[in-house]
Amino acid sequence: MTPFDRLIGFIGAGNMAEAFIGAIIGSGLLPPAGLCAADVDADRLRTLADRYGIATYADNFQVYASCDLVVLAVKPQQMQAVLTGIAGHDRYGAPRRKLILSIAAGYPLAKIAAVLYPPLDEHGRKNLPIVRVMPNTPALVLTAMSGMSANRYATAEDLDDARRLLEAVGKVVTFPEKDLDAVTALSGSGPAYVFYLAEALIAAGVRVGLSRADAELLTVTTLKGAVKLLETTGESAEALRRKVTSPGGTTEAAVKVFEARGFKPTIIEAIGAAAKRAEELSR
Numbered sequence: 001m002t003p004f005d006r007l008i009g010f011i012g013a014g015n016m017a018e019a020f021i022g023a024i025i026g027s028g029l030l031p032p033a034g035l036c037a038a039d040v041d042a043d044r045l046r047t048l049a050d051r052y053g054i055a056t057y058a059d060n061f062q063v064y065a066s067c068d069l070v071v072l073a074v075k076p077q078q079m080q081a082v083l084t085g086i087a088g089h090d091r092y093g094a095p096r097r098k099l100i101l102s103i104a105a106g107y108p109l110a111k112i113a114a115v116l117y118p119p120l121d122e123h124g125r126k127n128l129p130i131v132r133v134m135p136n137t138p139a140l141v142l143t144a145m146s147g148m149s150a151n152r153y154a155t156a157e158d159l160d161d162a163r164r165l166l167e168a169v170g171k172v173v174t175f176p177e178k179d180l181d182a183v184t185a186l187s188g189s190g191p192a193y194v195f196y197l198a199e200a201l202i203a204a205g206v207r208v209g210l211s212r213a214d215a216e217l218l219t220v221t222t223l224k225g226a227v228k229l230l231e232t233t234g235e236s237a238e239a240l241r242r243k244v245t246s247p248g249g250t251t252e253a254a255v256k257v258f259e260a261r262g263f264k265p266t267i268i269e270a271i272g273a274a275a276k277r278a279e280e281l282s283r
C-alpha cells in the first residue's frame with residue numbers, strides 16, 4: 001500500500017481511535033511516527049503509547065496543531081467542549097491545510113463548522129475541510145461499514161485520504177449528509193440487530209433441545225456461512241433463501257411462521273424508527 005503523506009492525530013483515544021490506530025499501522029498506511037493521540041485519560045494514553053509506539057499528548061490542541069488529518073473520536077456529548085477548546089485556543093488558526101474527520105455519531109457537519117469556522121477568514125475555512133463519518137463497531141475487527149459526507153471545502157484529494165483511512169478498518173461509501181440518518185439506522189445500529197437475531201436463534205436452539213454451547217456454535221457458524229454465500233455467490237438474499245426453502249420442507253415451515261408474524265415488515269418498521277430517531281438526535 002502507498003504510505004500516507006499526512007500526519008494523522010486522534011482527539012479522544014478510546015475504542016474507535018485504537019481500532020483505527022492499530023489498522024493504520026498494521027496496514028502500513030503510516031508508521032507509528034506518523035500518528036499521535038490526545039485524551040483526558042493519562043492511563044489510556046500510556047497504554048496506547050506502549051502498545052503502538054505513537055506520540056501522545058494531554059492537550060487536544062497539540063494534536064490539532066501538529067497533524068494534517070485530525071480525527072475527532074470523542075463521544076458526541078464531549079464534542080462541543082472539544083471543539084470549543086480548539087477554536088478558543090490563542091494559537092488557533094488554519095495556516096496550512098488540515099482535514100477534520102469526525103466519527104461522532106449523529107453530530108452534523110454544520111455543528112462542527114459553527115464552532116471551528118467563525119474565528120477563521122475564508123482562506124482559513126478553505127484550509128479546514130470537514131468530513132463526517134458514521135462507522136460501526138465491527139471497525140474493532142477491521143470489518144467496519146462506514147458512511148461518510150464532506151462539507152463544501154473538501155476536495156477530491158481530501159475525500160480520497162478519508163476513504164483510505166476508513167478502508168484500513170473496512171468499507172466506506174460516500175453519501176449526501178441527509179442520508180447519514182439512514183446509514184446510522186442500517187449499518188450503524190445494524191450489528192445490534194444481528195446480535196438480537198443471534199440471541200433469538202440461540203434461545204430457539206436451546207428450546208428445541210440443544211445445549212447452549214452447541215446452540216451458540218451452530219448460530220455463529222451459520223450466520224458466518226450465510227454471509228459468505230451472500231458475498232461470494234453474487235446471488236440475491238431472496239434467491240439464496242428460495243434455494244434452501246423446498247416446498248413442504250423444514251425451512252418453509254419456519255418461513256411460514258415468520259410471514260404470519262410479519263417478520264419482514266417488523267424489521268422495516270424498526271429501521272424506519274431508528275432512522276427517525278437518528279434524525280431527531282442529529283438536529
Ligand SMILES: NC(=O)c1ccc[n+]([C@@H]2O[C@H](COP(=O)([O-])OP(=O)(O)OC[C@H]3O[C@@H](n4cnc5c(N)ncnc54)[C@H](OP(=O)(O)O)[C@@H]3O)[C@@H](O)[C@H]2O)c1
Pocket residue numbers: 011012013014015016017038039040041044060073074075076078081082103104105134135136137138188
Ligand atoms: N463504538 C462504535 O462502534 C462507534 C460507532 C460509530 C460511531 N462511534 C463514535 O465514535 C466516537 C468514539 O467512540 P468510542 O467507542 O471510541 O468512545 P470511547 O471509547 O469513550 O472514547 C472516547 C475517548 O475520548 C476521551 N475524552 C473524553 N472527553 C475528552 C476531551 N474533552 N478531550 C479528549 N478526550 C476526551 C474519553 O475519555 P473518558 O473515557 O475518560 O471520558 C475516551 O477515552 C463516538 O463519538 C461514537 O459516537 C462509535
